[in-house]
Amino acid sequence: MSTPAHEAPAAEGHVSERAASAAFLFGNFVIGVGVMIVPGMLNQLAESLQVSVPTAGQLLGLAALVMCIGAPLTAAFTSHIDRRRLLLFSMAIYCVGHAACAFAPDYATLAVLRPLSVLGAAIFTPQAAATIGLMVPPERRGHALTTIFLGWSLASVAGMPLGSLIAGHLHWRGGFVLVAVLSAIAAVWIARVVPRGLTVPKLSPASWLQVARSRRLTMLLGATLVMASGQFIVMAYIAPSLRASTGASPTVLAAFMAVNGVFGVIGSTRLVRRIGRTGPDRAANEAMVSMLIGMLLWSVAASLALPWPVIVLSMAFWGFGAFASNSAQQARLAGSAPGLASASIALNSAGMYAGQTIGAGIGGLAIAASGYALLGWLGAAVLAAGLWLSIRADRLPHR
Numbered sequence: 001m002s003t004p005a006h007e008a009p010a011a012e013g014h015v016s017e018r019a020a021s022a023a024f025l026f027g028n029f030v031i032g033v034g035v036m037i038v039p040g041m042l043n044q045l046a047e048s049l050q051v052s053v054p055t056a057g058q059l060l061g062l063a064a065l066v067m068c069i070g071a072p073l074t075a076a077f078t079s080h081i082d083r084r085r086l087l088l089f090s091m092a093i094y095c096v097g098h099a100a101c102a103f104a105p106d107y108a109t110l111a112v113l114r115p116l117s118v119l120g121a122a123i124f125t126p127q128a129a130a131t132i133g134l135m136v137p138p139e140r141r142g143h144a145l146t147t148i149f150l151g152w153s154l155a156s157v158a159g160m161p162l163g164s165l166i167a168g169h170l171h172w173r174g175g176f177v178l179v180a181v182l183s184a185i186a187a188v189w190i191a192r193v194v195p196r197g198l199t200v201p202k203l204s205p206a207s208w209l210q211v212a213r214s215r216r217l218t219m220l221l222g223a224t225l226v227m228a229s230g231q232f233i234v235m236a237y238i239a240p241s242l243r244a245s246t247g248a249s250p251t252v253l254a255a256f257m258a259v260n261g262v263f264g265v266i267g268s269t270r271l272v273r274r275i276g277r278t279g280p281d282r283a284a285n286e287a288m289v290s291m292l293i294g295m296l297l298w299s300v301a302a303s304l305a306l307p308w309p310v311i312v313l314s315m316a317f318w319g320f321g322a323f324a325s326n327s328a329q330q331a332r333l334a335g336s337a338p339g340l341a342s343a344s345i346a347l348n349s350a351g352m353y354a355g356q357t358i359g360a361g362i363g364g365l366a367i368a369a370s371g372y373a374l375l376g377w378l379g380a381a382v383l384a385a386g387l388w389l390s391i392r393a394d395r396l397p398h399r
Helices: 017-049 053-077 083-101 107-117 119-135 138-148 150-169 172-193 205-213 215-235 238-246 250-278 280-304 308-336 338-370 375-394
Strands: none
Touching (some): 017 172, 017 238, 053 338, 138 250, 205 338, 215 280, 215 308, 215 338, 238 280, 280 375, 308 338, 338 375
């Protein structure tokens, strides 16, 4: 039996919305660290496993492809499963999978283990969003969703910088061990604060068809796909690209990446505070404009060999909008058609991951063809297309 969305669950005693939000925020932090630690380790992964940087970068594309397929399938076929059990299962996959990645003997093995490990991510992030929606009143869902997605913003501070530091000073295997340990901690926390007995309404085939028939929803989902593609043309190869343009050490690379993450937290925190006043449409578009400015600055800095402060500024603008935009997109979808939120949010996650796959593929082809010079410009062009879709969606009616 599903817990009504306007009531806090009473199973196993009253569990506060704040406690659950904190656990889901940390869970998203762990998922985000696991996803983003690989770009920070890409230089060392390629060297250690004796493959090219574009080949190593396809670890991101393979993982994102699995998450793209897994997110909507999970939403479609697991609605009858207790949310607590499902979320714990997702963290168990993430923990065991990353522990196995740490012991991969070669690239071929890692290329199999890495996508399997991120099945946990495909389940956790969209289902944590659906679960918190069962635990808070409708008027606080937008705030709750943007709060738990702060975990991804915090992960941007830690994920890539930790990957660069651990791989540069210890070994890339240590990065996967760290994610496994964090996953175990998240599982214990979730087990303590999420009650049993929560299920979500079953998604019928009609739900997916209704999403597909809504011009506003499909345009918003298209904006997510295109924006993620533009970001990952550069993000997937950010460590080797920075090293090529600046010659920076792993420690300096980590500092550059941390700037992106710190401003990601600032942008997401600002979003949580402002979204109730401005609305999610305006908040999302402002975040996307910030990303586009950052990518253009990055492109100019790389093309003209400008000094490092320009790179720092580009990372700040990019980070400020990156995670805020995705949180705002979730709120836009939920607000546009509340009855279809489970389906649309799952598809939004799929779109984000599909975009990462596409972006990593385009970036790899660009590097193979002409090195790193075109990455930023390609990314900016795709980001601009995503912003155009987002603005067009604003003009379409809600359901």
